Amino acid sequence: MKAFIQHESRGRLRVRMHQYRMSLEQADLLEAYLLDQPGVKSAAVHERTCCATVCYTGSRAELLHAIGRFDYRSPAVTALAPQHSGRALNREYQEKLVTMVAVKAACTLFLPTPLQIVRTVYMAAPFLCRGLRRLLRGQLRVEVLDALSIGVSMARRDFGTAGSVMFLLQLGELLEEWTHKKSVDDLARTMSLGVSRVWLQKDGTEVSVPLSQIASGDRIVVRTGSVIPFDGEIVSGEVAVNQASLTGESVPVIKRPGAKVFAGTVIEEGDCVIEVTQQAGESRYDKIVSMIEQSEQLKSAAESRASRLADKLVPYTLAGSVLSYALTRNVTRALSVLMVDFSCALKLAMPLAVLSAMREASTYHVTVKGGKFLEALSEADTIVFDKTGTLTHACPVVADVIPFGGREANEMLRVAACLEEHFPHSMANAVVRAAKDHSLAHEEMHSEVQYIVAHGISSTVNGEKVVIGSAHFVFEDESCTIPEGEKERFDALDPAYSHLYLAVGGELAAVICISDPLREEACAVMRSLRALGIKRTVMLTGDSERTAKAIAEQVGVDDYRAEVLPEDKASFVEAERRAGRTVIMIGDGINDSPALSAANVGIAISDGAAIAREIADVTIAAESLFELVALRRIAQHLMRRIHANYRFVIGFNGSLIGLGVAGILMPATSAMLHNLSTVAISLRSMTNLMPAGDAEKPVK
Known part of the structure; x- marks a missing residue:
């Protein structure tokens, strides 16, 4: 596809795609394609302007060549399409926000006063109904204060104040909903399956194929420690499945032939063959978003305290309003107290701060x-x-393969890779990469493999039992022996390396030396x-x-x-x-x-x-352990922000109540300042806790 370079600096490129319009789906495809290119650190696609900004460390020429050969219809590109994207969500709420502000401005400027009054009464109905429902249930919550504030303002024919209060409440609700859904969406996408290939059972053998090639009715093999990528039914094997991602319960469930299994769950023990019933994107795993939204147990103690304190303060606000009227006989002063409450800001700002911190953490991977x-x-x-x-x-490498018993090093590496590729672990991945680097094909040549946690793998190759793993597993648990006359070579193994021991037929066949700097x-x-x-x-x-x-x-x-x-x-x-x-x-x-x-x-x-x-x-x-430093800093900054929010909400709203009782602030002014402060503290809670790049700086 043609593209034009709009701006360029060292390691950064901004290009405009040669197209009149770009859909949200096309923007997701282009962004996924760019992020998949070697040397690309980050990429952001702006569908409104058909532009893409790319930060890279690799070759400029290769990047431009990759952009030039990009095609939305290419199978290699469509395979990169994300199952969940936040782009549509952001567009939806941006349009809602702009529409809300535009309608409010237009009505204020151009609508005649009688029609503005009718519109205010119509908009007030939902607020009044919510407050009335709370009262009928015997609950004094923030909805009651909102309803009283709006109702009393309209009863005093102060429709301007009532309209402003409702607009600010709606604006706050929209911002809260947007931030909450965005954070949950980001969290759900980062908790995605992360599976790119699966083992397909075909013609009596297992073949590693891309996830996108699996269709309903196919049979896949899933082993200990692996995620189940599709909804399906167990055909053979017995496994213990951890279903915490769906049910919240961490106790594994035993599944036998005929039992249904769901995408996103993990096999804790055993191997099985699963017949796929639903493909990716259609599975029950998509319901993880609902689980996150409904999971009260994930709330921090600070959030729970804020929510409880907010509800507890509502009766005191009502009592303060009644007391103010009893002492002053001034409806205006009593209304000034009613217009201000603590619960709105407390309930809004604390969850927003936490969700925003979770979102910020995701920017540090x-x-x-x-x-x-x-x-x-x-x-x-x-x-x-x-x-x-x-x-x-996280990427150890094979430094050497030392064969024993007259065996050939490459053949032993081939056998080791054939077993290790079934169980993803950093050292297992090192063995598989080493075989690939030596151009050693390792098609399935063994029987069923068995993984023994923290020890190793056992299988049968050409009628002989083959085990690979730790010294404890190979020599003690499996009672394997060192070939006669080779004890001295074995004792001379370099202690600077980690060792994987491969035994065939009860005899040590090779030691794989792993360099793990x-x-x-x-x-x-x-x-x-x-x-x-x-x-x-x-x-x-x-x-x-x-x-x-x-x-x-x-x-x-x-x-x-x-x-x-x-x-x-x-x-x-x-x-x-x-x-x-x-x-x-x-x-x-x-x-x-x-x-x-x-x-x-x-x-x-x-x-x-x-x-x-x-x-x-x-x-x-x-990618860097400084991610831990970033996480610790974000967590500490979050708690400081939450405590600062507490102090501000109590102090500012307490001052508004005091000024209202003293007759210095009118009800409309109190309501305006209260709601503006709520929106302001919510917007502040949505901002990043740390400056960009702060995580990489060592703390002195």
Whole structure:
């Protein structure tokens, strides 16, 4: 497609597509395509102007070539179409906001006074009905104050004040609804399945195919630790399924042949074959948005306190209005008190602040599943790290393959990749990439594979049992032996590497050496976290004592534990909590899941195991560990903003009531200032908590 460069600077390009109009769907396709290009850091498409702004680190020429070959109808492009997009939502509420303001201005300027009065009475009916319903239920809520304020103003023939009050209330409701839906939509999209390929059962074999190629009636294979990508019915196998994303219950449900399973749920244990009944986008997983909206348990304690305080203050506001009239016999002064309430700002600003903080966190590649986790993050004093994929790079590499028993290194790597590709984990991915780099095809040549959590994988190849995993699993659990005469080679293995042991027929066949270098930013992140109030940092790993000690000294953690199993990690976290500490746990593997559940806040790496992401309260991309620093800062800034909002609401509205009782402010002025302050504090609550780029700066 033709495009024109409108503006260009180093690493940034703004182009205009050669088309007269751009639909919302086309804008989503173009943005997804640009983000999929190598070297592109960010891309934003503006459908109204048919423009795209791209920030990149790669080759300019390659980027321009990619834009030039873009085609909306290309299958490669249409496959990138997002299932959920916030673009339509933003357009809808932008138009609502503009329409509301335009109609209000037009009516004020051009509508005759009698018609303005009729319009005000008509608009007041819903407010009066809501207030009356609350009274009939015996509930003194903010709706009663709104109804009284509007009703008394109209009874005094002050239709201008009544109209202004209703306009500001409607504006506040629209902004709250927009921000809430936008935040929920962002959260739901970042909690998307994240599955690009599945194992299709075809002609007695398993074939890895793109998600978009699966149709109803196809049979797919899903194994331990993997997310179920479609609604379907189990054909064979028995599995324990975690359905927390749909039901909110974390207790796994046993599913047998004939049972229905749903997209977005995760297999905790077992393997199964699923016959697809509904394709992506049609599944029950889309209902996750409703679950988020209805989930009161995700509210922070600060939000709940604000909501309770808001309701408790309504009777006092009413009592203050009655007392003012009893003392002064002045309806105007009593009405001035009635025009001001605390609950409107408290109920509006606090949830908006939390949802906006969650939205802001998403700009740092962090997904937070509820406000209460941000509050816990701000209070945490202990952070526990899993080593592999967190403190070390999430992309370890195979440094060497050392064969034993006269076997050939490439053939052993091929066998290892064939088994490991079924279970996504950072070290497993390293083996699969190494096989690909060596152009080693590893089609299915084994029987059913079995994953043993935190230990390894077992299967059968050419009639021989093959196992791959830790030394404990291979030599102790499986009783495998080292080939005769090769003990010296085995003892000489380089301790600088992590090791995967591959055994065939009960005998060691190869040792795969994994290089897992420490993240460059790890030490700086530890210093920043301590400066932000973290008092204790701990590393947990299944590595040997010698390797663990070396890594712990390099990264600068306060404590470490070596050769730990999943239950050991969870026990350690629980012990820390019993000691009175607020604990953050961060990990990426299936074996980290129990500890993630046990922590006050569990943080999973988005590229890690699906079950870890499912159980975790927060997910991070882990492109940089400074995402943790950003998250801690956002959480702390959020709590400071909430407390500042409390002080402002109480102080400002208390002053308005005092000035109204003193006769200094008229009811219309009190109502105007109150509603303007509510909108102002709500708009402020929607702003970012941190300046752009602040997360990457180490705390001194």
